[in-house]
Amino acid sequence: MVANREGMIDEAVIARRFADVGPELNERQRRLWAASEARALGYGGVAAVSRATGISEDTIGRGKKELAAGARLEGGRVRREGAGRPRLTVGDPTLLGDLERLVDPDTRGDPQSPLRWSSKSLGKLAGALVEAGHQISDWSTGRLLRSLGFRLHANRKTREGKDHPDRDAQFRHINDTTRAALAAGEPTISIDAKKRELVGDFKAVGREYEPNGRPVEVRCHDFKDKDRGHAIPYGVYDIHANEGYVSVGVSNDTSAFAVASIRAWWQHLGKQRYPHARRLTITADGGGSNSSRTRLWKVELQKLADELGIAIRVCHFPPGTSKWNKIEL
Secondary structure, X not given: XXXXXXXXXXXXXXXXXXXXXXXXXXXXXXXXXXXXXXXXXXXXHHHHHHHHHXXXXXXXXXXXXXXXXXXXXXXXOOOOOOOOOOOHHHHOOXXXXXXXXXXXXXXXXXXXXOOOOOOOOHHHHHHHHHHOOOOOOHHHHHXXXXXXXXXXXXXXXXXXXXXXXXXXXXHHHHHHHHHHHHHOOOOEEEEEEOOOEEOOOOOOOOOOOOOOOOOOOOOOOOOOOOOOOEEEEEEEEEOOOOEEEEEEEOOOOOHHHXXXXXXXXXXXXXXXXXXXXOEEEEEEOOOHHHOOOXXXXXXXXXXXXXXXXXXXXXXXXXXXXXXXXXXXX
């Protein structure tokens, strides 16, 4: 028996013992442990254990009955079959149907839908269900969605636009041209401008490990910093060397900036790597600063060719196909 010098039950000892083992026990194990402690203490044990652990006296009493009956639950169950609260759909038969109508893709833009043109977060779904007369929380809404086969999904790029009848021939020409340049030992690069990024302490996508309770603090709003501006990465990929070179601009993604990035790659890497080059082959998409229809792009390339004393050949991918620019090596 846990007692102090005066013969009274020492609840502090019970509390310390529960703090040691309680977090490792499930609901049924805690109930039986508390019942065993109370039974060992004798008279007044139930009240003492309840005060020390926070477990209700009714729960401890139920545990004592289970110990006396020697009941064992099969299959690793914590509760008896049928125990616990009834399912929400039992007392609210229209709940599931209303939830399905809210998340039905066909209701987007429907004037009768309370969630038209809005994100389908759990909070908004639960709020709409409550307004319709249901009693449900965000967590329970998520549980019901999972039971209906819904999962969180990001958009997936799978739909293609119209295909040109000469598309395969276009890619074969680009592929053959590139392979021939590589076989001849000529410098062959692929270029592309990436999404501009704000410079400063702005929120970034993703997570990283930091000390608990000390996340990296960033600005609340993603307004451009007038002093730092933004960064524009422009990539030059050397296909033969399998190596990338990135220039970062701070003004705008112009044709002059694109050609300047190619010039910087040549000065830092290209001329040492290809000292006897007579021609530079470039593959690029059909839009942006290196668009096939932009006159400044062609003028700047001609200036670069004159400056380097080599011919420059550009292979533009058809519109909307730059993501499929794979070269068969």
